[in-house]
Amino acid sequence: MIKAKTPIISIVQDQDVFFIDRGAAPGDETLCRTSLPSLLQEENPADTLLKDLRGRKNMLLVIPDYWIGQAVYRLQSRKRSIVEAFIERKLTMEYPDSPDVHLFYAYETVAAEAGGRELYVYYLQDAGAAALYRQLEAADLRPPHMTTPAFLWQRRLKKGIRQFETHGSAFIQKFKTAAFMYFFSKGRFLFSRSIVFSETSDDPSEAVNALTYELSQSIYLYAQRTKSDLRHLLMSSHRADDISDLARNLDREIEAWEAATNPVALKTAAPGPIAAFAAAELQMSGDLLTLAHKTHARAREWRPVQVAGMVVGLILLALLGAENFFLIKWTRSNPMPTDSSAIMTGEMPREVIRRYNASLDVLMQEAQRIAAADAIVKLLRALPDAVSLEQLELTTRDNPRVVLKARVAAERMQHLEAAITQLLNNLSADFVGSRQLGKQDVMIRQPPSAAAGNYMLEVVFTLP
Amino acid sequence: MLHRYWLVVAVIWAGALVLTYLNVHAVNTYRQRRQAAETLRMDDRFLKANFGKITQVLQQRARLQKPVESPQLALLALESRLKSLAEAHQLGFVEISTGRDDARFDGMGIQLKLEGTVRDAVAWLNRIEEQHPYLPVIRVRIQRLESGRAFQFDVSLWLRFVLKQDMERS
Numbered sequence: 001m002i003k004a005k006t007p008i009i010s011i012v013q014d015q016d017v018f019f020i021d022r023g024a025a026p027g028d029e030t031l032c033r034t035s036l037p038s039l040l041q042e043e044n045p046a047d048t049l050l051k052d053l054r055g056r057k058n059m060l061l062v063i064p065d066y067w068i069g070q071a072v073y074r075l076q077s078r079k080r081s082i083v084e085a086f087i088e089r090k091l092t093m094e095y096p097d098s099p100d101v102h103l104f105y106a107y108e109t110v111a112a113e114a115g116g117r118e119l120y121v122y123y124l125q126d127a128g129a130a131a132l133y134r135q136l137e138a139a140d141l142r143p144p145h146m147t148t149p150a151f152l153w154q155r156r157l158k159k160g161i162r163q164f165e166t167h168g169s170a171f172i173q174k175f176k177t178a179a180f181m182y183f184f185s186k187g188r189f190l191f192s193r194s195i196v197f198s199e200t201s202d203d204p205s206e207a208v209n210a211l212t213y214e215l216s217q218s219i220y221l222y223a224q225r226t227k228s229d230l231r232h233l234l235m236s237s238h239r240a241d242d243i244s245d246l247a248r249n250l251d252r253e254i255e256a257w258e259a260a261t262n263p264v265a266l267k268t269a270a271p272g273p274i275a276a277f278a279a280a281e282l283q284m285s286g287d288l289l290t291l292a293h294k295t296h297a298r299a300r301e302w303r304p305v306q307v308a309g310m311v312v313g314l315i316l317l318a319l320l321g322a323e324n325f326f327l328i329k330w331t332r333s334n335p336m337p338t339d340s341s342a343i344m345t346g347e348m349p350r351e352v353i354r355r356y357n358a359s360l361d362v363l364m365q366e367a368q369r370i371a372a373a374d375a376i377v378k379l380l381r382a383l384p385d386a387v388s389l390e391q392l393e394l395t396t397r398d399n400p401r402v403v404l405k406a407r408v409a410a411e412r413m414q415h416l417e418a419a420i421t422q423l424l425n426n427l428s429a430d431f432v433g434s435r436q437l438g439k440q441d442v443m444i445r446q447p448p449s450a451a452a453g454n455y456m457l458e459v460v461f462t463l464p
Numbered sequence: 465m466l467h468r469y470w471l472v473v474a475v476i477w478a479g480a481l482v483l484t485y486l487n488v489h490a491v492n493t494y495r496q497r498r499q500a501a502e503t504l505r506m507d508d509r510f511l512k513a514n515f516g517k518i519t520q521v522l523q524q525r526a527r528l529q530k531p532v533e534s535p536q537l538a539l540l541a542l543e544s545r546l547k548s549l550a551e552a553h554q555l556g557f558v559e560i561s562t563g564r565d566d567a568r569f570d571g572m573g574i575q576l577k578l579e580g581t582v583r584d585a586v587a588w589l590n591r592i593e594e595q596h597p598y599l600p601v602i603r604v605r606i607q608r609l610e611s612g613r614a615f616q617f618d619v620s621l622w623l624r625f626v627l628k629q630d631m632e633r634s
Contacts, residue, residue, distance in 0.1 A: 359525035
């Protein structure tokens, strides 16, 4: 069974780079230690690193506080594209000798006390940091996030101290040979200091005195930069009396702070700031301030969208695949008659019905057609006794109509009118559907050669 | 890395789209086949239920077109038939002509000039219409002759025919 290798953490301390296995037993976390200058100069950095590191994912790079610079700008816009373009332009202008300065930065926008908004920008001011990133990238150990001990303390203090985000706080971490001081203003890292004690002296008061001096200077610097006093002063020390001695020297209260129970053990003689953190704490979480390469930061922001897209897509794919499988299986088990030769024989009844419908149409048209013989008989019957046929024209197709010319023998006008009336009545009765004929439809003329009382009538009408 | 993930997302969704298309296509195909099968069943049922009526209608429709091998030959036979019919009804046969100009693939006009009484002409027309349904009368012009009771009849008929070879093909 293949066991996945646990991810690692890389830590820069003094002039060394440590690679930590977070899953290892306490005290045995250090996988590899290499010299920072030699790693930076290495042409093929993968060769210098241990085989144990190959195939591991480097989750976090912890770099010294002084590798990171910070700047505060006033900017009203909160639009991300504008803010990022502004930061990159500012950094490029202020650090023209650092071509990579615009690639690694993090920022926070907060409401300023004087109104408007302030932009807190953290960036890699040490060129060695970008160089180390590229070497790790070449060794396939590119860290997605970079942080500092100060940012790790900021996360821990934010959870442990009330009013951390509204007042000033300082934290002192004292070891036998060195001490580290971190200053925070309104929950935001301001600066850090470190002091190395003389190893030859066995008198603990000398170290406390040196720390008192350095701390007094730093508190003064803090007051100058923030125009406010520290509210909380916290201390963690290997010697319990150090806290009371320092409080007496400074004439102010100092709160004791417990260090981590199982701090990560770097294989180095001098303890560093990381010695206060357990391996489990050295991991990226939502509230840890980190810097990332611009491209990687963008990828990280899109990651939830991509993951959601993949998950939804896969679920959809599975459902659609199941549907497809079901459809294929179901259609195979339920063949239609049209799948067989029935579709061929089916053409015949369809064609017969089509011909039947067409025949019905033709027969209906035929039934409506005027029978010529019948129409002529009706026309002749419609002629009154005094009227005799002279000419008859019957058209049965394309606008059926009748042109009737007849001769009338009428001695008086009343006889003529009566004959015409009777003719029109008979025609209207026999040819149902044609428009009602009136006397205005009859053209009457008297041929010059005809005898007196002889008239020629002409009636034209359409047939239904 | 960013592009690789997008590529994976694109491939997954492209697969989903392809499957959607295939499923819709399968459903539509099945639905069309089912409709075709249903139509087929209904057609078959209708044919069985109305076989006698359909046969009758088709036969009536067939009577409206004269099956011929050659329109010219059919026309010659028809001329002869019309002449003999006219003689049988005491009608004087004056002239017969065919409207070749307005001939179509399924019909041709025939013009006749006859002389006689209206009664005989009506009987002649009646017989043509009854016995030759493929030969409808489309126009009749009756003109009294100068001589007195006799009339001249200009009759236009339309011969509806179908070529036998077309019938066999269909």
